[in-house]
Amino acid sequence: MKEAVDIGRNPSAEPDLQDLMGSVARGDQQAFASLYDAVSGPVLGIVRRVLRDQAQSEEVAQEVLVEVWRTAARYRSDRGTVINWVLTLAHQRAVDRVRSVEASTAREHRAALLERTPEYDEVIEQVEARLEREQVRRCMRTLTELQRQSVTLAYYRGLTYREVAELLALPLGTVKTRLRDGLIRLRDCLGVTA
């Protein structure tokens, strides 16, 4: 944890988001508009990284934001921050979409996988949140090559760990461990607590 730094763009923002979330859960559309302003950028960002396609990404991002409205009452502040909750949902929905699309074109699946090789820098170059990006980039560098590739493929490309193993020609157990060890290292470097 020696390098841990709190880099939330606005450390005081989260309690506000929690207040907003409470109002959203009670049906406050004004509050939702403010929540939208705070989370829509990261939501679209992560969905776009996974799906690539602009139109599909906007469609899924829209679904995610509407789902945030619809299921706001499920959010529990004792289980994590609002942004964590929203981005976890966004990533899940993006992954769902990429897998459903791929399931329907199973034959091209492997070719598609091979096309989607890990290019962390390429992913990261498109981003706007410079501070967060720099922090994540710096911490990504503390990972081994295999950890970084595995985490990048799983998170930014939406692959299952089986697909990661297939793509990198590694045993399943190895990939499982790499994903876990890589995230643990990132957690400590980013100073994440939950």
Next chain:
Amino acid sequence: MTTVDLHTLTGAYALHALSDEEREAFERHAADCAACAQEAAELSATAARLGLAVHEAPRPALKVEVMNRIGSVRQEAPRTDPATRTPRSGARTRRLSRWALAACLAAAAGLGGTAVWQHDRAQDAQEQARRAEQRTDELASVLAAPDARSRTAKLADGAIGTVVVSESRDEAVFIASGMQRPPGGKVYQLWFDDRGTMRSAGLMDPGRTTEAVLMDGPVDGATGMGVTVEPAGGSAEPTSDPVAVVEFPA
């Protein structure tokens, strides 16, 4: 999969890199394994940071579209702890007729039919179906409770409202028939009448004019119920005069 295997899945779980079966197996395991639950929570928060790093500003039109859509999307009600109460004795019983019960159940079977689920993953759809089923079951149990009592009232514009209250279950069902659609962007909100103080009991589906609704929360001594027209999403307290007021059967 062995337990040892499951312990090592926290990373893949946090990255949504498990198959559905594996995810379910892990979630079952984590429900009883505090270490895995804690690690999964931390690693999920870490994964979210990877997401935060790829911010991309959406076109302004997206906000307009989303704000338009939420105006007509019904929110899930906050979960309330199911109140377990001891039945009060001496309740007079007036069973519903078989016909009324059948009609209620038919209406209840159509619960939860809002159309916002098409992109949800199977697990959520199942969860939704399970909860709708649970609610339907609960609703049916209220209607079929030995101490279920009902009262029917004429509402505005020829609509009919029936409340069914089970004292032993401490629950109430409101059955509306032939209600006018609420004005655009509005919903019907149900309220328990706690001797003059209104307590929210959930929303009706704005897309349906005939609906059986299990009222949210325990009856808890309420003397009646009311219905008001509220902005989409509902209000913390009534903001308009009730369109319907029904006293609970004594």
